[in-house]
Amino acid sequence: MTDINLKIYRFNPEEESVGKFVEYKVPYVDGMVVLDAVRYVQEKIDPTLAIRWNCKAAKCGSCSAEINNRPSLMCKTRVDSIGNNISVAPMGAYPNIKDLVTDISANWSILKKIPPFTPKPGMEKPWRIHPADVERSKEFKKCIECFLCQDVCHVIREHNTKYFGPRHMVKAASMDMHPLDVLDRSEFLDNEGGIGFCNITKCCQDVCPEHIHITDNAIIQEKERAADLKYDPIAMIIKRRKSRKEKVVK
Amino acid sequence: MVENVTATKNTGETRKPLIPVELTEANWRFWSFILLALIAIYLMTEFQVPVVQGLTDPFYSPTILVLPLVAGFRATCYAYRKDYHRHLFNHPNACNIDVRKDFKGRKYTGETRLFRLENYHRYFWYTAVAILPFFYYDLYIAFTYQAGEFTLSLGALLLILNTLWVTIYTFSCHYFRHATGGNIDCYSCPVNKKSVRRGFFNKISAINHHHEMFAWISLASFFLVDLFIRGVAAGLSINPILLNFKW
Ligand code: SF4
Ligand code: SF4
Ligand code: FES
Numbered sequence: 303m304t305d306i307n308l309k310i311y312r313f314n315p316e317e318e319s320v321g322k323f324v325e326y327k328v329p330y331v332d333g334m335v336v337l338d339a340v341r342y343v344q345e346k347i348d349p350t351l352a353i354r355w356n357c358k359a360a361k362c363g364s365c366s367a368e369i370n371n372r373p374s375l376m377c378k379t380r381v382d383s384i385g386n387n388i389s390v391a392p393m394g395a396y397p398n399i400k401d402l403v404t405d406i407s408a409n410w411s412i413l414k415k416i417p418p419f420t421p422k423p424g425m426e427k428p429w430r431i432h433p434a435d436v437e438r439s440k441e442f443k444k445c446i447e448c449f450l451c452q453d454v455c456h457v458i459r460e461h462n463t464k465y466f467g468p469r470h471m472v473k474a475a476s477m478d479m480h481p482l483d484v485l486d487r488s489e490f491l492d493n494e495g496g497i498g499f500c501n502i503t504k505c506c507q508d509v510c511p512e513h514i515h516i517t518d519n520a521i522i523q524e525k526e527r528a529a530d531l532k533y534d535p536i537a538m539i540i541k542r543r544k545s546r547k548e549k550v551v552k
Numbered sequence: 553m554v555e556n557v558t559a560t561k562n563t564g565e566t567r568k569p570l571i572p573v574e575l576t577e578a579n580w581r582f583w584s585f586i587l588l589a590l591i592a593i594y595l596m597t598e599f600q601v602p603v604v605q606g607l608t609d610p611f612y613s614p615t616i617l618v619l620p621l622v623a624g625f626r627a628t629c630y631a632y633r634k635d636y637h638r639h640l641f642n643h644p645n646a647c648n649i650d651v652r653k654d655f656k657g658r659k660y661t662g663e664t665r666l667f668r669l670e671n672y673h674r675y676f677w678y679t680a681v682a683i684l685p686f687f688y689y690d691l692y693i694a695f696t697y698q699a700g701e702f703t704l705s706l707g708a709l710l711l712i713l714n715t716l717w718v719t720i721y722t723f724s725c726h727y728f729r730h731a732t733g734g735n736i737d738c739y740s741c742p743v744n745k746k747s748v749r750r751g752f753f754n755k756i757s758a759i760n761h762h763h764e765m766f767a768w769i770s771l772a773s774f775f776l777v778d779l780f781i782r783g784v785a786a787g788l789s790i791n792p793i794l795l796n797f798k799w
Contacts, residue, residue, distance in 0.1 A: 368649055371648045371649040371650040371651075372647070372648050372649070373649070394649060431738075432738075432739070432740040432741075434739070434740070434750060435737075435738050435739060435740055435741070454647055454649075456643060456644040456652065456654045456660075457660070457662065460644070460654050460655055460656050460658065460660070461656075461658070461660040463660070463662070465662075478737070479737050480737065481737050481738030481741060482738075483737070496664075498662055498663045498664040498668060499660075499661075499662035499663070499664060500662065500663070501633065501634075501637040501643060501662045501663055501667075502630050502633045502634045502637065502663075503634050503637050503638050503643065503644065504634055505644070505647035508647050509647065518726075518760070518761070522630055522726050522730075523730065523734050525671070526726065526727060526730035526734060526735070527730070527735060528671075529671045529672075529673075529674065530735065532671075533668075533671040533672060534671075534672070534674060534675075537674075
């Protein structure tokens with residue numbers, strides 16, 4: 303492959319009010335990922351370029367960006383998979399701090415709102431769990447908090463609602479489906495978390511670098527659980543008659 | 553492309569109309585879909601299928617009354633929800649940032665307000681299950697319509713496939729997955745209790761994974777088989793007998 307035409311979004315809040323794309327030429331090296339190309343610019347062409355990255359192994363979730371308009375990890379996107387005209391922009395759902403670095407702190411306050419893991423009282427330690435029973439919860443634990451799912455979700459990005467966003471549905475589901483947790487957060491997610499704003503369009507699932515089935519395994523499951531508690535009169539009667547093992551958070 | 557807006561403020565829901573904006577917006581995709589549906593209904597009434605051997609086309613008999621149930625089942629199905637929210641309402645049309653046709657400032661209520669009804673999908677699922685036996689009854693008739701004989705015609709073969717797709721579609725439903733075990737957090741509590749239910753849940757999860765594919769295959773097969781039957785009723789000789797024996 304010849305040189306890469308790399309367009310990087312540059313924005314310096316101290317000097318300008320809107321950012322712009324700047325084009326760089328980067329020599330192609332076999333097997334390189336977009337992060338390599340961006341770092342080449344930072345090291346060899348313009349050291350003022352701000353980027354955030356850590357592991358270069360798709361495990362820390364720091365290098366999220368919009369590569370050719372698709373939210374992706376810079377360290378996991380191979381240049382040979384997308385051709386040599388590449389644009390890199392910061393995540394548009396979050397306020398820009400500088401160049402490719404965004405302020406994702408809104409997520410930390412949402413995470414604090416979700417009722418934490420609450421184990422059943424009086425369990426003997428060490429806790430023993432059948433491996434097959436933690437499988438569902440374990441899928442969600444793979445989340446690396448890259449927030450690409452939040453970035454691509456149209457509810458978060460384009461519409462101003464109270465929806466927590468897919469990452470947070472995954473977080474809540476990881477605890478709700480844990481065999482030793484006693485809380486049921488689904489009604490809380492419907493009332494406070496705005497899960498009703500999610501319209502199952504599955505973009506979050508498409509971009510998740512950990513291939514978590516966010517919509518199918520977390521969101522739809524939580525919606526169905528909320529329907530049991532809030533919408534379906536028959537399920538409500540059945541649930542009320544059974545001595546309820548789980549405490550419902552509203 | 554990247555604007556410097558202050559990020560997602562969680563300001564909550566303001567007073568929004570009950571009728572979702574999706575149904576009132578000027579959106580050519582949605583309205584051309586409505587137009588096509590109207591044209592289809594017009595054609596159905598204009599070109600009536602004759603009564604054959606005492607059988608009336610369901611479209612002109614009380615059988616049509618099950619249509620809202622079947623339509624409701626599909627309209628509240630998670631697979632189709634994705635499709636119409638994406639492709640009719642453009643919320644968003646695609647995931648890539650530059651081509652999604654959704655934008656800031658456009659009104660949106662998602663599955664709150666009127667679309668909250670989608671939470672009642674399970675009730676439509678119950679009716680869908682109640683309707684399923686009729687498919688099998690039709691199959692039985694298709695094999696045995698000549699007294700004392702077993703007949704396998706091309707049409708009966710198509711009916712088998714159609715019944716199969718509809719059955720798989722119905723039982724790969726997300727609600728059924730939830731009911732079979734999705735709502736259970738621990739199958740083997742206390743530790744190592746044997747659980748048949750987990751195995752069943754895993755099987756349903758496996759077919760649920762392809763629910764969207766079954767949704768579209770079964771819908772297409774539904775229409776094509778219906779077209780085939782209409783063709784037969786209209787007197788076209790497209791239904792060769794493949795196998796026939798007396799019993
Ligand atoms: S499925 Fe729901 S959470 Fe995921 S991107 Fe679509 S609206 Fe957002
Ligand atoms: S769920 Fe996937 S896309 Fe979302 S933050 Fe976690 S790893 Fe990233
Ligand atoms: S640098 Fe850690 S995920 Fe990309």
